[in-house]
Amino acid sequence: MPELYQLTIKEKLEGLKNSSFSSLELTESYLERIKRIDPELNSYITVIEEEARVKAKESDQRYQAGSPLPLDGIPIAHKDIFCTEGVLTSCGSKMLANFISPYSSTVVKKYEESGSVVLGKTNMDEFAMGSSNETSYFGPVKNPWNNKCVPGGSSGGSAACVSAGLAAGATATDTGGSIRQPAALCGLTGIKPTYGRVSRYGMVAFASSLDQGGVLTKTAEDAAYLLKAMSGHDPKDSTSLNVEVPDYINEINQDIKGLRIGLPKEFFSMNLPQHVEKSISDALKVFEKLGTKIKEVELPHLDLSLPVYYVIAPAECSANLSRYDGVKFGYRCENPKDLDDLYMRTREEGFGPEVKRRVLIGTYALSAGYYDAYYLKALKCRRLIAGDFDNAFKSVDLILSPTAPDISFALGEKSSNPVEMYKQDIFTIPANLAGLPAISIPCGKHKGLPLGLQLMSKSLEESKLLRTAHHFQLNSDWHKSWPSL
Amino acid sequence: MLIKDRDLEQIAYLARINIDKDYFPSLKQELESILDLVKKINSADTESVKPMFHPLDLFQPLRKDEVTEKDEREKLQKNAPLSQAGLFLVPKVIEDQG
Numbered sequence: 001m002p003e004l005y006q007l008t009i010k011e012k013l014e015g016l017k018n019s020s021f022s023s024l025e026l027t028e029s030y031l032e033r034i035k036r037i038d039p040e041l042n043s044y045i046t047v048i049e050e051e052a053r054v055k056a057k058e059s060d061q062r063y064q065a066g067s068p069l070p071l072d073g074i075p076i077a078h079k080d081i082f083c084t085e086g087v088l089t090s091c092g093s094k095m096l097a098n099f100i101s102p103y104s105s106t107v108v109k110k111y112e113e114s115g116s117v118v119l120g121k122t123n124m125d126e127f128a129m130g131s132s133n134e135t136s137y138f139g140p141v142k143n144p145w146n147n148k149c150v151p152g153g154s155s156g157g158s159a160a161c162v163s164a165g166l167a168a169g170a171t172a173t174d175t176g177g178s179i180r181q182p183a184a185l186c187g188l189t190g191i192k193p194t195y196g197r198v199s200r201y202g203m204v205a206f207a208s209s210l211d212q213g214g215v216l217t218k219t220a221e222d223a224a225y226l227l228k229a230m231s232g233h234d235p236k237d238s239t240s241l242n243v244e245v246p247d248y249i250n251e252i253n254q255d256i257k258g259l260r261i262g263l264p265k266e267f268f269s270m271n272l273p274q275h276v277e278k279s280i281s282d283a284l285k286v287f288e289k290l291g292t293k294i295k296e297v298e299l300p301h302l303d304l305s306l307p308v309y310y311v312i313a314p315a316e317c318s319a320n321l322s323r324y325d326g327v328k329f330g331y332r333c334e335n336p337k338d339l340d341d342l343y344m345r346t347r348e349e350g351f352g353p354e355v356k357r358r359v360l361i362g363t364y365a366l367s368a369g370y371y372d373a374y375y376l377k378a379l380k381c382r383r384l385i386a387g388d389f390d391n392a393f394k395s396v397d398l399i400l401s402p403t404a405p406d407i408s409f410a411l412g413e414k415s416s417n418p419v420e421m422y423k424q425d426i427f428t429i430p431a432n433l434a435g436l437p438a439i440s441i442p443c444g445k446h447k448g449l450p451l452g453l454q455l456m457s458k459s460l461e462e463s464k465l466l467r468t469a470h471h472f473q474l475n476s477d478w479h480k481s482w483p484s485l
Numbered sequence: 486m487l488i489k490d491r492d493l494e495q496i497a498y499l500a501r502i503n504i505d506k507d508y509f510p511s512l513k514q515e516l517e518s519i520l521d522l523v524k525k526i527n528s529a530d531t532e533s534v535k536p537m538f539h540p541l542d543l544f545q546p547l548r549k550d551e552v553t554e555k556d557e558r559e560k561l562q563k564n565a566p567l568s569q570a571g572l573f574l575v576p577k578v579i580e581d582q583g
Contacts, residue, residue, distance in 0.1 A: 098564075099564055100563070100564065102557065102560050102561055102563070102564065194541075195540045195541060196541065196543075209538065209539060209540060210540070235548070238545055238546055239539070239543070241541075301529065303525070304525060304526060304529055306522065307522055307523045307524070307525040307526050308526060310519060310522055310523050311523055311526065318500060322501075325501070326566060327565075327566070327573050327575055328561075328564070328565055328573055329561075329564035329565060329566075330564070330566070331566075332566035332567065336576050337576065338576050338577075338578075339575055339576055339578050340501070341576070342575060342576055343501040344498075344501050344502060344503035345503050347500075347501055347502040347503070348502055348503035348504065348505075351502065356502055356504075357512070357515055357516065357519070359500050359502065360493075360496050360497065360500055360502070360512075360516060361516060361519050361520070363496050363499050363500040364492075364496050364516075364520075367496065367499060374523070374526075376536055377526050377527070377529075377531060378523075378526055379536030379537050379538060380529075380531035380534040380535070380536050380537070381526050381529050381531060381534075382536075382537040382540075383534050383535060383536065383537035384529060384531070384534060386537060386540070418515055418518065418519060419518050419519060419521075419522050422519075422522070432540075433540065434540060435539075435540025435541045459541060
């Protein structure tokens with residue numbers, strides 16, 4: 001008999017419906033695990049125990065009345081970037097370490113309406129800037145598979161908590177790989193939907209033309225349940241897409257026979273570690289067995305992705321983070337002698353080193369005399385990259401690559417070299433630049449640490465990604481194991 | 486790409502972040518390494534390429550000019566570091582006359 005936390009979301013919903021266990025029992029079992037395991041992992045910034053119990057009891061009443069909601073009683077966690085009314089929403093920063101949000105983000109509201117039980121808010125890199133969860137003001141998160149290693153980032157807390165069975169699934173955000181890279185490093189499924197699929201209202205902004213909310217779960221099927229609940233048009237987000245959301249849960253079983261999977265030759269000529277190459281070639285055998293066709297594709301401007309990203313993301317971040325001025329909310333320095341001193345010391349003391357670096361680079365790229373050479377040039381290159389994908393998707397349905405360059409790495413190993421850290425996202429950034437959906441799924445292990453592969457598709461084809469990932473998982477076991485904790 | 490002390494001072498002031506002089510050498514080095522990574526964009530031929538501001542090339546939709554938010558001054562000001570009589574307090578910005 002598996003333990004409650006090991007059941008998939010579908011099995012949990014069935015168990016709740018059949019009264020095999022109650023929502024309160026399910027919630028209590030997670031709260032107990034959090035108390036026991038999380039002091040070591042540090043995956044939660046806030047646990048909302050009492051509120052979770054209240055919600056679980058409400059959920060049980062709906063089951064008794066025979067009218068449960070779609071995700072009724074499923075215990076989840078929200079990345080601490082999603083504003084939650086009455087709850088600390090810190091974004092992993094000292095700047096917001098005292099910020100009790102006066103309103104809830106659309107994502108948080110949608111999960112409330114779906115009946116899910118929120119256990120708490122998860123740790124993250126400060127303002128989602130980082131690939132190891134080491135830039136958090138609330139301390140680093142540890143990888144459940146090896147506590148000397150990082151969980152990836154920026155959604156490292158969400159990834160660690162789901163991987164350790166401390167929530168059935170968690171929300172996350174992805175600006176350059178912040179859902180997919182931690183999914184790969186923690187052995188999870190992580191999907192970043194099409195830009196505009198999930199509302200950004202109440203999701204603390206980092207780089208507005210790249211940020212997108214999504215989920216981290218054990219399986220692709222779990223992801224279908226959670227993504228369905230959080231997607232859809234929101235008039236409060238002007239970049240939200242006004243298109244129908246398909247039924248990801250039902251469509252997941254459709255056949256993938258005949259789908260064409262492209263391998264970008266630029267990615268595979270990169271001198272990947274042998275175990276990464278092997279995990280990919282093993283996965284390709286599974287996909288071939290499932291009747292898909294594998295072929296090489298070209299993305300000639302791929303090598304521009306990382307450089308383009310490190311102009312656009314910092315530029316947008318420097319504009320977005322100008323709101324933290326010590327006046328209306330958040331941290332404020334002591335005894336400012338004038339207004340400039342208030343701004344300058346508040347931001348000196350409230351931001352960590354990585355955030356400062358990016359704000360400074362962004363300010364530089366947008367400043368008079370440099371705007372055309374950096375920002376405008378990067379936006380033109382962005383179109384070249386997006387065009388590469390348009391061309392490639394004329395001959396294939398999906399594009400496959402590793403998710404991250406390697407397995408997880410030791411805490412502290414890359415934190416003193418920003419550019420080394422940035423290379424973690426070399427495979428994931430292109431999808432953000434082109435606004436495309438992408439999913440990461442477990443595809444192997446090396447030295448006891450998980451490896452992941454990424455699938456990308458055309459805009460709005462999340463269903464195809466989930467379906468392909470699901471069929472892979474029906475024919476592989478990598479997603480099934482749990483770390484021993 | 487070399488960043489001079491004067492450049493860093495100017496960028497830091499534009500960004501309104503005070504930076505201790507002790508951090509200048511290491512910070513300059515880090516910023517230079519990022520600019521070094523970024524310079525690759527210069528190798529791309531973008532002569533006839535239009536900038537891409539939105540990943541799906543969509544335009545900003547317009548809405549009716551209606552009031553949709555309630556006045557929640559008190560609730561919102563609970564997060565203010567310093568406020569009085571419904572106003573946010575900041576250091577004096579008018580210079581003394583003498």
